[in-house]
């Protein structure tokens with residue numbers, strides 16, 4: 001993620017080279033084809049100029065000496081032929097470019113998608129990741145770079161031809177042409193750079209504006225926006241952010257336009273002087289009429305081409321900077337795979353899970369979310385993790401899953417450091433349901449089958465996983481069974497209740513049949529009877545498996561082998577339910593509070609067979 005807005009010429013060139021290398025990878029024939037077309041078109045412009053001078057000379061001969069028109073006719077015929085050929089080449093180039101750009105767009109988006117999935121999870125907690133991604137997406141504008149760079153190359157070739165023609169008459173004319181081009185060139189380059197710096201600065205504001213806009217038009221916040229009457233507040237907020245962005249842009253463009261006006265005026269003056277020079281050469285008898293006309297034409301065309309080049313260059317410069325962001329994003333280091341996957345092959349993670357002195361800091365946070373956490377989990381042991389909100393339970397789970405890199409300390413699976421295990425190997429053996437699990441707006445089959453995506457077609461396994469959580473009850477009622485679409489986002493989709501979604505998410509974890517199971521409070525929206533049944537099934541399923549159960553319901557702790565109690569990122573107590581009650585510490589305090597709550601809100605034992613509420617100790 002490049003925050004610096006300064007760019008050296010070497011960066012510029014290396015980005016341009018990367019872009020062309022990308023095009024070469026995407027379609028070598030397309031790239032060569034379009035280069036050939038541009039070369040031919042540049043050659044055609046110079047040939048056209050040559051033909052004009054021949055034609056004017058020939059016509060002036062016809063007028064002054066009464067020669068027959070046949071010579072002029074032949075030249076005109078050639079000109080027509082050349083124009084038709086040029087139009088043909090232009091069309092061909094259009095076709096090649098369209099396909100080349102589409103292929104390049106696909107290649108870039110494909111790589112961006114792959115890159116996003118390779119990045120460690122920790123990037124997704126960083127605002128600068130989203131800024132960089134936002135700019136990298138805009139970098140697809142860097143496809144404009146291709147257009148602009150080809151146009152520039154073509155124009156440069158044409159101008160070089162003209163330049164040779166003009167310099168052939170008088171070097172001062174050629175020098176004048178250069179003086180003419182310089183100011184507009186410099187102004188446009190600077191404008192390109194300023195636009196980019198502005199974009200870098202504006203990205204966070206632009207993202208915020210987009211976010212607030214989504215709150216207004218999206219589904220997620222629609223209920224609360226109406227309930228709390230937030231629309232006026234958000235509209236006002238969005239307007240402010242929009243104009244904060246827009247004013248800076250308009251200001252820059254205004255300055256650019258004023259500068260360009262100055263440059264245009266200067267160009268007119270230099271242009272006038274050059275025309276005067278041409279006329280003077282004419283009066284000295286050093287030019288034929290044909291040459292005079294051809295030179296005027298060459299000069300005017302070169303002038304226009306140079307102006308076009310300088311604005312294309314500005315565009316290219318700006319887009320190279322976008323492209324730099326794109327390549328910077330694509331080159332972010334992905335999740336590292338150790339050279340040798342040292343996790344023993346086979347189905348089981350052997351032995352003990354060992355956490356030693358874990359420290360984890362979220363990026364940009366000064367207080368560690370985990371500090372000095374050490375514990376051991378034996379294979380097949382069932383562990384509950386409890387603690388206040390923000391105690392670090394979910395963070396601990398994500399570290400154990402290898403989703404976050406530790407700031408300090410070590411996690412070992414069967415004695416092997418997590419850092420030397422291929423993350424994909426590790427995750428094959430672990431399954432989890434997160435607190436904020438995903439509700440895929442796809443079919444039931446996919447929602448459950450994603451637990452082990454290569455077994456999507458295994459209906460028996462789907463049925464088993466759905467039955468374990470009780471999800472089968474409502475799946476049976478859906479018109480297309482496992483192939484019913486879920487969620488309200490697409491036509492024909494069926495929205496579920498939160499508790500039903502949770503059952504689907506837990507079924508997904510079952511479907512994986514992994515050795516280590518992590519359940520991060522996924523039952524909060526279930527009715528108590530279902531919740532008890534889910535835990536009962538869960539513990540049954542987890543028989544012989546290593547299990548980590550994060551829960552605020554302390555009742556479940558009685559059914560586990562050991563309880564870890566967390567507070568402010570530290571592991572403060574561990575032991576069995578009885579041991580911890582005896583200890584009379586944090587766990588006992590939490591348990592007493594929950595018991596009291598149950599006693600004062602419920603008059604009698606829980607209805608389920610499995611005692612979850614704390615008053616059934």
Ligand SMILES: Nc1ncnc2c1ncn2[C@@H]1O[C@H](COP(=O)(O)OP(=O)(O)OP(=O)(O)O)[C@@H](O)[C@H]1O
Pocket residue numbers: 125362363365369387388389390391392393394395396435
């Ligand atoms: N993505 C994040 N970026 C920065 N800080 C975070 C992030 N996620 C959590 N935290 C912080 O880390 C600490 C631990 O959070 P964690 O989610 O692990 O708590 P928890 O014990 O799971 O809480 P809860 O019971 O509410 O689920 C909290 O102080 C929280 O503010």
Ligand SMILES: [Mg+2]
Pocket residue numbers: 393394395435520
């Ligand atoms: Mg949590």
